[in-house]
Amino acid sequence: MKKIIALFLSIVTAVSMTVSSGAIDIDLDEFYGLNDTENSLTPTDLLTDNADILSSSEEERIGEKLEDISEKYGIDVLVYTTRDVPYDSESACMDFAFDRIEEYLYAEGKSDGIIFVVDMNYRLWNMSTKGKAEEAITESYGLEILDKKCIDSLSDGDYEECFMKYAETCEKFLKAYDEGKPYGPTRPFVTAGMIIKALLIGAVIGLVVALIVTSGLKKQLKSVDKQKTANNFVRRGSFDLKLSQDLFLYKNVTKTRRQSSSSGGGRSGGGGSRGGSRGGRF
Amino acid sequence: MSTLIEYKCPCCNGELTFNSDIQKMKCPFCDTEFDVETLKSYDDVLKEEFVDDMKWEEEQPEIWDVPEGMVGYICESCRGEIIADKTTVASRCPFCDNPVVMAGKLSGILKPDYVIPFKLDKAAAEKAFANHLKGKKLLPKTFKSETKIKEIKGVYVPFWLFDCDADAHITYRGTKVKRWSSGNYNYTETSYYQIVRGGLLGFERVPVDGSTKMPDDLMDSIEPYNYKEMIDFQTAYLSGYLADKYDVDSNASQERANLRVKQSTEEAFRSTVVGYATCIPNQSTVKLSHGKIKYALLPVWMMNTEYKGEKFMFAMNGQTGKFVGNLPMDKGAFARWFLGIFAGVTAVAGAIAMLIGGIL
Known part of the structure; x- marks a missing residue:
């Protein structure tokens, strides 16, 4: 028995050493399932456009903006488009969003971030916050402002505009948080836009x-007007309706088609213990 | 074998054909379906000829044999003629405020049938004028101080009074609308009707002023007079007052009376059409019968004034005291009120919009 265990251990050691030396080509990440690229984020992906709704130049612009903000304030701002939310429900989209951001933060070794998930299959969206982002952009206030700012352009199909507005508004909130206010x-x-409106x-x-x-x-000054009728001179009791006919002709x-309610219907919120969250349909 | 009758579609005016599948008339252009009986009734109404007939009986008042002591004045400016007794001095025209010239004996004028004597005196007219200026926020503050009523004159204004029975026949096109939702759709059902109303309406003593110098709108505005106090004319009532001589005869006044009678008749019958979403008159005819025209003198207090080169005329019903007359507007005051309200409401409404807009 001891001999069998010893033999087994030596085989394992040999294999590991061979593999780590590169003699045998086995991708350990893949072996252990860490390379599930379909639904995971690599550390540099603040913007992921799996639904392919952005052109490459738009991706570049938005990506740069997100990196800029994340670096400046130490809280990561993410955008994730997909067609893979498993069920047609807002809570499924919320769970999906939390899964993605938690994966990302774990991979990065960080704890603070906000993610904006857009599912093009069921037309669901969700914004969720973790760590300090929950305080900077609160569920009851900050996420509501983001909703009002971004979701109209999402419904209209102006995706770049939507994500840029999201990034700019997050930046303002994070700046204020950073300043302690x-x-x-x-x-x-x-x-200024709100004031002007x-x-x-x-x-x-x-x-x-x-x-x-x-x-x-002005009317007070005018008391002279021509009379169009002779209503004051109708002889009392003289009105005699002799003919009254209502004939139905045709119909x-x-x-x-009824318009489906656009972004505005069924906001869901409450990430519970996972973080702050707000979502809906568009 | 029935006679071939051609019917036009009430919807699009296309020629209808009988559809044997549905046993109804169907329009090949707009696809609307009709019962044959419905079309027959619709057609019958359209075929009847209705034409306005608004003629009045010509009743010429008698020529007035003017008694001694009545004199006539002619206005230098507007050439109007005013009648007064010798004791009443008319130095200025009550209408255009220019000097008048005594003309001498009067002749060739009609004797009025009726008169409503003056019930309110000059003092009442002055008081009414002062009240008329109160509470007018846009009246220039200097109007009261700079204007002086040069003369308040009591004038009997000639009116033609029209009695008649109006026989009306009016057709309308009406719709009723029903809305409901089902599944993914909103439905709207519009039903079209032909509506006919007809009958009689009586009018008595519709007044039309018989003087070109008296603005029609001013005289309309001091209506109504209480005809219960109208009495047969006697020259004695003119004493102390001026009387305007008519220069618009009854024929010329009929047009005005007809318009008012027709409008009132149409309104009265329109009010009997209820329960429709829309109701548009198609055809309206009014015939008059038992038309009578009388000539009456009705009491008016006239006032003229001038302010910044513009003439203003005021009139008060000498029986009821109703006072009318347009007043000038202070443009500066108007601008101040407008801007003040605009600024105030903008600030308040803007603040509310900000609050509702999402900062709460």
Whole structure:
């Protein structure tokens, strides 16, 4: 028995030494299943376009932006497009997103990051945060802002615009967090664009109200008008409806396809113990 | 064997053909189907000829044998003629405020049938004018101080009063709409109807002013008069007041009366059509009967003033006290109000938009 165990151990040692010396060509990563490239990230992949919705120049631009932010603030900002979310449900997409970011962070030896997953098969999206990213971009505030900023262009098919807006907004949130003044209900996230939009809406309402009020004041000055009718001179009780006929002629029916609710329906949130999360359909 | 009748499609006016499969008339152009009976009724209504007939009975008032003591004035500017008794001095035209010239004895004018005597005096007119200027935010502040009412004149204005019965026949095209959803689709069903209304409506004493110098819109605006207080005309009522001589005869006034009567009739019958999403008149005819025209003098207090080179005319119903007259607008005040409201509401609405827009 002792002899058999000893023989076995020596064979194993020999094989390992041979393999590690390169004499026998066995890829240990593949042997141990660490090279599952279909759904894993290599350490340098902040942007993964498995669904192939971006051109190579767009990939380059977005990739550069993501690297820039991640380096500056030490929190990784990821984008991942796919067609491989296993089920048509928002929780499946959320799980998929957490799996991808956890794999990435583990491979990188890091703990802080945010990922934006877009599944082109079921048209699902999810943003999930880990570590410090959960504090910088909170589930209840930051992810909601990202949702409002990005998902419209995702629905419209402007993928580069969507991901660039995602990156730029993440950058602003991470910068504020880095400075010790993270955005939240006590420190609202306001951009010049938002201010201009709000002012425009206010101006339109202001114009309408001003017109109504000043027209009313102007009307006060006018008391002279021609009478179009003789309603004041109708002889009381003289109205006699002698003929009243309602004849149905024909009808027609038209139908229009109902618009499926776009991004706005069914937001899911709550990553629970895994981190912060928000998702939906587009 | 039935007679071949050609029917036009009420939807697209194409020629309809009988479809034996469905046993109905079908339009080969728009595919709409109709019952034969429905088409017959529709066609019958269209075939009837309805034409407006708005003629009035010509009832000429008698020539007025003007008593001694009544004099006529002619306006230097607008050539209008005003009648007053000798004791009433008319120095300025009540309409254009220019000097008048005494013309002498009057003749060849019609005697009024009725008159409504003045119920309110000059003091009441002055008070009403002061009230008219109150509370007008855009009235120039200097209007009150810079304008002086030169003369407030009590004038009997000539009116033609029209009585009639209107016989109307109006057809409409109406629709009813039903909406529902099923599966992936929204459905809209529109049903089309031909609607016919007809009947009678009586009018009494529709007034049309018989003086070209009296602006129609000003006289319309002081309506209505209470005809219960209208009495047979007597010259004595003119004492102390001016009377405008008519220069628009009843024929010329009929057009105005017809328009008002027709509009009112159409409105009255339109109000009986209920329950439709849309209702558009197709054809409308009004015939008049028992038309009578009378000539009456109705009391008006007239005021003229001038402000920054522009003339302003005011009138008050001498019986009810209704005061009318357009006022000038202070453009500066208008701009200030507009900008102030605009700025205020923009700020408030913008702040609310920011809050709702997602910073909460």
